[in-house]
Structure formats: C-alpha cells, structure tokens
Amino acid sequence: MTTKQYKSVWEALGEDPATAENLKIRAALMRKLVGYITASGMTQSEAAKRLGVTQPRISDLTRGKVDLFSIDSLVNMLGAAGLHVDIRVKRAS
Numbered sequence: 001m002t003t004k005q006y007k008s009v010w011e012a013l014g015e016d017p018a019t020a021e022n023l024k025i026r027a028a029l030m031r032k033l034v035g036y037i038t039a040s041g042m043t044q045s046e047a048a049k050r051l052g053v054t055q056p057r058i059s060d061l062t063r064g065k066v067d068l069f070s071i072d073s074l075v076n077m078l079g080a081a082g083l084h085v086d087i088r089v090k091r092a093s
Helices: 009-013 017-040 044-051 055-062 071-080
Strands: none
Touching: 017 044, 017 055, 017 071, 044 055, 044 071
C-alpha cells in the first residue's frame, strides 16, 4: 500500500492546487473574523447584526465550516466589521 504525503492539510483537502489555495485563504479570513468577534466580546447575535448576517451564519463561522463560505462573503463581513483585507501574492514554494 502506498501512502501519499501532502505539504499541508489544505493540499490534502483540495482536489487541486487552486482549490487548496482557496480553502487556505477562506480559513485565514474566517480566523480573523472569529478573532474579531471574540476580542470584541460580542454575542453571536450581536456579531450577526454588526456583520449583516444571521446568527446561524456566525455559528457556522465559529465552528470553522469553511465549505459554507466564499471568499467574497468573508471579505464583505470583514468590511462590515471595519477591517481591511491586505493581499500579498508570492510564488509558490
């Protein structure tokens, strides 16, 4: 039996390098949003109101359900939180 090794969990989960990169970006944006919510001390209902989504959506966010969020929706939520997204592109290693 042959065991395949991956460089990261995102590579293992993604069907191809582009999908893996997309998952990695969404997870990073989600971590920032969860950090913002936690640091602010808001309830999920308060966070939902502030970010323009429903409370169940915040629950999905805090549970790390990456597959339920697009990069676009996460950027919109970050904007609603008053946070700025800074993008850096570099050659893959």
